[in-house]
Amino acid sequence: MSFYDQIGAEGEIVVSSRARLARNFTEYPFPGHMTEREEQLVLDLAKGALDHYTYLPVNTMSPMNASALVERHLVSRELLSGTGPRGVLLSEDESISVMVGEEDHVRIQALCAGFAPETALKQALEVDRILEQAAPYAFDRKLGYLTKCPTNLGTGLRAGVMVHLPMLTEQGAIRDLMASLNKLGFIIRGLYGEGTAAQGDLYQISNQVTLGIAEEEIVSRLEQVVGSILTKEEELRRQYQKMYPMRLMDRCQRAAGLLATARILTQPEAMKLCSHVRLGLSCGCLKGIPMAEMNRLLFEMQPGCLVSQAGEERTYLNLDQMRADMARQIAQKAVLPLIES
Amino acid sequence: MSFYDQIGAEGEIVVSSRARLARNFTEYPFPGHMTEREEQLVLDLAKGALDHYTYLPVNTMSPMNASALVERHLVSRELLSGTGPRGVLLSEDESISVMVGEEDHVRIQALCAGFAPETALKQALEVDRILEQAAPYAFDRKLGYLTKCPTNLGTGLRAGVMVHLPMLTEQGAIRDLMASLNKLGFIIRGLYGEGTAAQGDLYQISNQVTLGIAEEEIVSRLEQVVGSILTKEEELRRQYQKMYPMRLMDRCQRAAGLLATARILTQPEAMKLCSHVRLGLSCGCLKGIPMAEMNRLLFEMQPGCLVSQAGEERTYLNLDQMRADMARQIAQKAVLPLIES
Numbered sequence: 001m002s003f004y005d006q007i008g009a010e011g012e013i014v015v016s017s018r019a020r021l022a023r024n025f026t027e028y029p030f031p032g033h034m035t036e037r038e039e040q041l042v043l044d045l046a047k048g049a050l051d052h053y054t055y056l057p058v059n060t061m062s063p064m065n066a067s068a069l070v071e072r073h074l075v076s077r078e079l080l081s082g083t084g085p086r087g088v089l090l091s092e093d094e095s096i097s098v099m100v101g102e103e104d105h106v107r108i109q110a111l112c113a114g115f116a117p118e119t120a121l122k123q124a125l126e127v128d129r130i131l132e133q134a135a136p137y138a139f140d141r142k143l144g145y146l147t148k149c150p151t152n153l154g155t156g157l158r159a160g161v162m163v164h165l166p167m168l169t170e171q172g173a174i175r176d177l178m179a180s181l182n183k184l185g186f187i188i189r190g191l192y193g194e195g196t197a198a199q200g201d202l203y204q205i206s207n208q209v210t211l212g213i214a215e216e217e218i219v220s221r222l223e224q225v226v227g228s229i230l231t232k233e234e235e236l237r238r239q240y241q242k243m244y245p246m247r248l249m250d251r252c253q254r255a256a257g258l259l260a261t262a263r264i265l266t267q268p269e270a271m272k273l274c275s276h277v278r279l280g281l282s283c284g285c286l287k288g289i290p291m292a293e294m295n296r297l298l299f300e301m302q303p304g305c306l307v308s309q310a311g312e313e314r315t316y317l318n319l320d321q322m323r324a325d326m327a328r329q330i331a332q333k334a335v336l337p338l339i340e341s
Numbered sequence: 342m343s344f345y346d347q348i349g350a351e352g353e354i355v356v357s358s359r360a361r362l363a364r365n366f367t368e369y370p371f372p373g374h375m376t377e378r379e380e381q382l383v384l385d386l387a388k389g390a391l392d393h394y395t396y397l398p399v400n401t402m403s404p405m406n407a408s409a410l411v412e413r414h415l416v417s418r419e420l421l422s423g424t425g426p427r428g429v430l431l432s433e434d435e436s437i438s439v440m441v442g443e444e445d446h447v448r449i450q451a452l453c454a455g456f457a458p459e460t461a462l463k464q465a466l467e468v469d470r471i472l473e474q475a476a477p478y479a480f481d482r483k484l485g486y487l488t489k490c491p492t493n494l495g496t497g498l499r500a501g502v503m504v505h506l507p508m509l510t511e512q513g514a515i516r517d518l519m520a521s522l523n524k525l526g527f528i529i530r531g532l533y534g535e536g537t538a539a540q541g542d543l544y545q546i547s548n549q550v551t552l553g554i555a556e557e558e559i560v561s562r563l564e565q566v567v568g569s570i571l572t573k574e575e576e577l578r579r580q581y582q583k584m585y586p587m588r589l590m591d592r593c594q595r596a597a598g599l600l601a602t603a604r605i606l607t608q609p610e611a612m613k614l615c616s617h618v619r620l621g622l623s624c625g626c627l628k629g630i631p632m633a634e635m636n637r638l639l640f641e642m643q644p645g646c647l648v649s650q651a652g653e654e655r656t657y658l659n660l661d662q663m664r665a666d667m668a669r670q671i672a673q674k675a676v677l678p679l680i681e682s
Contacts, residue, residue: 246659250665253603253604254599257598257599257601260676260680261594264588264591335598335676338601339601
């Protein structure tokens with residue numbers, strides 16, 4: 001069961017929380033200065049320490065299956081574009097993923113449903129301890145954990161949440177939010193990282209500062225920052241629903257109607273419609289679809305996921321048709337109550 | 342039961358057929374030269390001859406109820422804008438309407454479902470005979486029936502059909518059609534006459550020449566002209582469905598999905614969606630809605646019909662909401678099979 005099959009705290013706005021730790025082993029040269037053999041040794045070390053995890057060698061997978069891992073936020077694009085021995089170790093529920101051979105020796109990531117960065121940090125630190133027992137980390141008493149890029153020095157922690165902000169987006173408030181978050185040492189980006197547009201009104205908010213601050217403090221500041229954004233988004237939703245109840249219902253129910261009947265769906269359109277449906281579910285304009293199914297749909301209708309789900313024999317199919325087929329099954333659960341009531 | 346509750350010949354493309362006869366009584370001065378008393382006498386004459394018809398005095402009706410008559414093609418806008426005694430006599434099924442006090446003393450109109458201009462002419466001529474028995478018409482052996490405007494001289498007949506041409510419209514073929522029909526003495530116009538845009542891809546095709554040609558010949562030429570247009574439209578539909586089956590299904594089913602879920606519908610959008618649904622029903626991409634209900638919807642979602650149907654106490658309601666409420670009930674019959682299958 002994946003993290004997006006659950007709905008956590010503030011699940012109407014917060015899809016998921018994430019903690020990522022960058023670590024390097026002191027016994028091996030830093031990435032960029034390693035022989036292929038040393039890279040293999042690091043990989044074997046991590047595999048040995050986490051032998052109950054599933055190992056996926058990204059360099060021998062089909063490109064679409066590898067893309068599906070990126071789309072589900074289990075690995076980074078950077079891991080796929082690298083050379084040499086590298087891959088990802090996944091816990092059974094896919095809530096923990098450990099990339100080996102990305103920018104640092106290991107990158108430990110924990111994903112949780114809803115607004116729970118503290119839990120995500122706790123889970124990442126547990127895996128961190130297991131790996132540390134296998135081999136000591138490169139650690140400096142003053143600088144903390146040593147990382148390839150100085151922006152990760154110190155805690156090596158990036159704590160983040162994925163949030164759905166349709167109303168702040170519609171009101172054009174994201175640009176201001178970007179500026180004010182930046183001043184606080186946080187960054188807000190689209191669904192697939194820096195430079196990606198905010199498809200489906202989905203954003204990632206995470207810390208930029210990793211040095212000179214404790215892990216718990218990073219998480220606590222993130223919670224504060226995100227908490228105030230949630231309050232704003234909720235207030236805008238309430239205001240809009242009070243002032244334009246029929247327009248809101250129209251928008252959300254039309255989106256469900258289109259998702260339930262379309263035979264061809266491009267990704268940008270599907271993401272936009274999913275955003276409206278998600279908003280409709282959260283404000284009571286739509287019923288019948290569990291929010292978790294919408295979250296799952298958001299990820300699984302991406303190209304790599306579609307193709308890897310369909311299996312080899314179906315990959316000749318049109319992606320836009322496959323996406324529509326998937327969306328129809330889920331959205332009809334919302335449309336049926338509309339029609340029968 | 343109205344004509345649009347039935348589906349006639351070629352009902353997938355031809356909504357209705359119409360025959361209209363312009364007549365003046367020889368005992369009274371021509372329109373424009375009458376006293377109000379004479380106008381009243383002509384009105385009484387017609388009411389007396391057709392005493393089993395319902396008489397609606399358009400000048401004392403509410404403007405919205407009068408508009409509804411125009412939208413349902415039972416009277417002309419010109420009748421509403423006139424002064425003095427005038428009104429319309431309607432047969433019980435509303436297939437016959439006799440306007441008194443429009444451009445001519447009387448205008449007899451017969452409407453039939455589907456492609457049946459001959460039947461429409463026959464029905465109009467029956468009423469024509471009844472009125473002629475009440476008072477002789479102004480008739481010239483050489484010129485035929487005398488009318489106020491010379492363009493109606495002769496037979497006084499305008500025979501026409503209302504057709505749904507989504508594919509010819511999409512292919513941009515209507516302009517060429519206009520030119521070639523003109524050469525043959527026919528005219529193609531939008532749903533509400535000259536100068537109105539072709540809402541819902543609906544057009545009226547009718548004869549322009551009334552002089553020097555027998556009624557039967559007018560109807561027979563109309564049948565030929567329209568027959569060749571039907572063939573073209575049918576061929577384009579077949580070709581499109583063969584080449585782009587999924588696109589066609591997508592378009593028609595999306596339209597049904599939107600009509601079944603929207604809470605706010607402007608008239609132009611609703612007409613466009615109805616056109617797609619009508620196309621879907623005719624080519625098998627949609628099931629569940631009788632074509633007659635779509636025809637009824639096309640007329641009844643016009644502003645005047647909406648308001649007059651809703652009655653006094655509901656007229657404060659938003660027209661776009663009333664239209665959506667009406668469309669939803671009908672379109673859900675098509676969406677439900679889509680969802681359950």
